[in-house]
Amino acid sequence: MHILHILNDIRELGNGIINVAVDLACLQAKAGHNVAIASVGGEYEALLAQYGVKHFHLDQSKRPLNLINAARSYHRLIQSFQPAIVHAHMMTGVLLAWALRRSFHYRLVSTVHNEFQRSAILMGLADRVIAVSHAVMESMQRRGIPIEKLHVVRNGTVGSPRHGVTEQPVSLCRPAIATVAGMYHRKGISELITAFEQIAPEFPEAHLYLIGDGPDRPTFEAQAQRSSAGDRIHFEGFQPEPQRYLQSTDIFVLASHREPFGLVLSEAREMGCAIIASDIDGIPEALDDGKAGILVPPADSKTLANAITQLLKSSDQLNAWKHRAQQNLEWLSVARVHSETLAVYRELLIK
The missing domain is CATH 3.40.50.2000 (Glycogen Phosphorylase B;)
Structure with a gap:
């Protein structure tokens, strides 16, 4: 399966959205899928390369001229990579993927990480919407997202590819x-x-x-x-x-x-x-x-x-x-997050 994740960046700054997407991409590639991330780049590029995840540069900065350039870059990217699934994790990405998907045959998945933002309703443009908790799913349903679009895949970090061998603990004053x-x-x-x-x-x-x-x-x-x-x-x-x-x-x-x-x-x-x-x-x-x-x-x-x-x-x-x-x-394992996310993809592709 060809899977493309869209993020604003992949910087190592403790952003939970980025961390979840990087974990997913690494495990999907490890399982034999052809996986890529499109973003402006960042420190996680090295880890992704270790797992065989491709990275495409895509600047989605919210400036009018830049968004036009982003649309052109995205169009070229899709022609080259030909994903079956595009998985958008942020608002600009889902808008870009939704606006240009008529020319291609991929299915669009979004993950709602921060449903308290008003713009989170835009994630409902996707064919399937993953909520990171039942609370998020219920909130999105109240905001008008059809229940048949919604799936819950709760987060987890146990076994994360981002966690290497942890160094010695920091010495803290106790308690x-x-x-x-x-x-x-x-x-x-x-x-x-x-x-x-x-x-x-x-x-x-x-x-x-x-x-x-x-x-x-x-x-x-x-x-x-x-x-x-x-x-x-x-x-x-x-x-x-x-x-x-x-x-x-x-x-x-x-x-x-x-x-x-x-x-x-x-x-x-x-x-x-x-x-x-x-x-x-x-x-x-x-x-x-x-x-x-x-x-x-x-x-x-x-x-x-x-x-x-x-x-x-x-x-x-x-x-x-x-x-x-x-x-x-x-x-709370990343393996479970990976498995449940793939199940969402497969259910969507057979329809």
Whole structure:
């Protein structure tokens, strides 16, 4: 099967959309399919080449003249590669593939990674729409996507081609509380800092590690500096191997206000962190409906602080939640994501 994935770029910056697509492309090529990615390029080109995944340069920057050039480049690409399936992971890609597909015979698949964006409705232009959680599927159905178009393929990271041999864990001050997230307000970073400030006096040895980067980082750094516990709040920036931090983390927190699935929860579970996360969108699914992690209301720093306190007060509880995180990990494998995605392709091609 000839499969083409369309992405804006394939940079190694912790973007979950890119990570999912790169994993898929590598496993599809390993299984013997002819696989290519079209994007502006990035650090993952080397990994893709190792798996025999072709890369075509395609600049989809949203400038009028550039979009015309992108359409011409895409047309030439399709003529050359002749995919049976085009799998678009971002909005511009699905529009481009949809607008030009009448001249060719491929079938179009999209994956909805961030359904909270208004423009996510455009992903419904595809012949089949993959939702990364049941919560996303239900949201897209409410927004008018026909149920017969929708399929759920939940994310997973266990066995990812992106994860090589992890180096030695980073030495963190313990007990270590950490998050791995983009520095955006919707990730609940402000509430996490507030919650840490509330628990800090009772646990003077605890430290908070914020792993990630983004446009709102200066705001969060200013908040941390004003905090009475600012000297124990560490901004670590983007880390290409967050597992090195997760291996030394006692409590992993994902305090998002919106989260279609939360790919990092799979990684935190695999590393054996006790997990506290928002009871919102696809997060409960990633945590086996609360069996693998503690669920708290989003945007509620007081309840979040109470949950952290309960774990720090009791080593038995802390260890129990670490153990629970690592149970039932099989379904979070990239092999399962690969298999279910291929099933969507095949069902579409036989119609």
